[in-house]
Amino acid sequence: MAVSPHFDTAVDSFGASMCFSIWSPTGNSGESEQPKILVVDDHPASRMTAAALLAVEGYEVLEAEDGPAALNMVLECKPDVILLDVMMPGMDGFEVCRQLKQDEQTRLLPVIFITALNDRRSRIRGIEAGGDDFLTKPFDRLELAARVKSLVRQKRLNEDLDHAEQVVFSIARSIESRDPNTGDHCERLVAMGKAFGEYLRLSRADVRDLMWGGYLHDIGKVGIPDAVLLKKGKFTPDELEVMKQHVLIGEKICQPLRTMRGVLPIIRYHHERWDGTGYPDRLAGSQIPMLAQVFQIIDIYDALTSERPYKKAFTPEEALEIIAEETAKGWRNPKLVQEFTEFISNIHTLKSQD
Numbered sequence: 490m491a492v493s494p495h496f497d498t499a500v501d502s503f504g505a506s507m508c509f510s511i512w513s514p515t516g517n518s519g520e521s522e523q524p525k526i527l528v529v530d531d532h533p534a535s536r537m538t539a540a541a542l543l544a545v546e547g548y549e550v551l552e553a554e555d556g557p558a559a560l561n562m563v564l565e566c567k568p569d570v571i572l573l574d575v576m577m578p579g580m581d582g583f584e585v586c587r588q589l590k591q592d593e594q595t596r597l598l599p600v601i602f603i604t605a606l607n608d609r610r611s612r613i614r615g616i617e618a619g620g621d622d623f624l625t626k627p628f629d630r631l632e633l634a635a636r637v638k639s640l641v642r643q644k645r646l647n648e649d650l651d652h653a654e655q656v657v658f659s660i661a662r663s664i665e666s667r668d669p670n671t672g673d674h675c676e677r678l679v680a681m682g683k684a685f686g687e688y689l690r691l692s693r694a695d696v697r698d699l700m701w702g703g704y705l706h707d708i709g710k711v712g713i714p715d716a717v718l719l720k721k722g723k724f725t726p727d728e729l730e731v732m733k734q735h736v737l738i739g740e741k742i743c744q745p746l747r748t749m750r751g752v753l754p755i756i757r758y759h760h761e762r763w764d765g766t767g768y769p770d771r772l773a774g775s776q777i778p779m780l781a782q783v784f785q786i787i788d789i790y791d792a793l794t795s796e797r798p799y800k801k802a803f804t805p806e807e808a809l810e811i812i813a814e815e816t817a818k819g820w821r822n823p824k825l826v827q828e829f830t831e832f833i834s835n836i837h838t839l840k841s842q843d
């Protein structure tokens with residue numbers, strides 16, 4: 490369905506249900522990748538409040554005033570998240586959620602229930618109905634934005650994956666949360682993998698593998714004992730050998746999944762070095778798969794430009810200098826490093842022109 494950039498109202502033949510797209514920030518017609526949020530509430534005032542807060546966050550907002558209208562809108566407009574009031578005349582929010590979760594086509598649509606503060610009974614019923622999250626009225630803008638953002642991200646990822654893949658990604662996320670030092674490292678790698686991959690004009694499949702690599706490259710850390718993984722300070726030679734196993738463990742975890750094939754080289758080879766002094770196979774030069782080389786530069790750059798408990802965040806210029814020094818030592822592919830340097834310089838020139 491084309492989504493108008495302006496206030497656009499559609500009333501069904503009985504006039505009983507109504508849904509409208511109130512805002513499309515990009516102003517184009519339905520081709521936008523802007524996440525769509527459907528707000529369902531029989532009270533126009535609460536609906537408008539949620540819609541206004543979401544519009545400020547840059548979402549495209551759709552509205553429905555009752556359960557049947559919401560179900561129609563979901564099929565027609567394919568929202569990314571639904572914000573669902575519990576108490577509505579006729580079909581209540583629980584029933585809407587149950588129907589969505591039972592339907593193969595709509596079961597992955599995340600549902601956030603809007604409940605009254607401390608309404609424990611509604612929360613329990615909401616969980617039973619398959620709801621994904623809860624928000625209480627009056628809305629806290631930051632909480633609303635955080636929950637919607639997280640569920641949009643989850644939904645977009647889930648759409649591309651089958652169940653086994655979802656399990657693998659969940660493991661990868663749990664690894665990241667085990668290591669409090671890395672913050673949103675994976676998310677940044679995914680974004681930069683997409684941007685740099687497109688800059689290099691890689692195929693869509695390669696760009697996707699680079700992005701998945703952002704989540705999955707260190708999944709093998711699930712098999713590394715906490716005493717090593719979370720150790721503060723330098724590793725002993727033995728501990729270092731244990732740590733190096735993460736690339737092999739990761740490869741083993743993802744190997745059985747057909748769609749993960751393209752990511753396996755990133756997982757196994759992201760610690761190789763151009764001069765053959767890396768691990769696990771001491772590959773050198775063009776023996777190292779190209780995607781692993783590309784990914785490695787992104788990974789190192791992000792680690793350098795992020796703050797960690799043991800180091801400050803380097804500026805982009807400082808990080809590029811360190812990478813250049815490592816390249817001079819023979820560790821990285823000089824041609825690729827040059828392209829990466831140009832890519833980063835372009836971004837920062839563009840930013841400074843804003």
Ligand SMILES: [Fe+2]
Nearest residue numbers: 706707735759
């Ligand atoms: Fe790693």
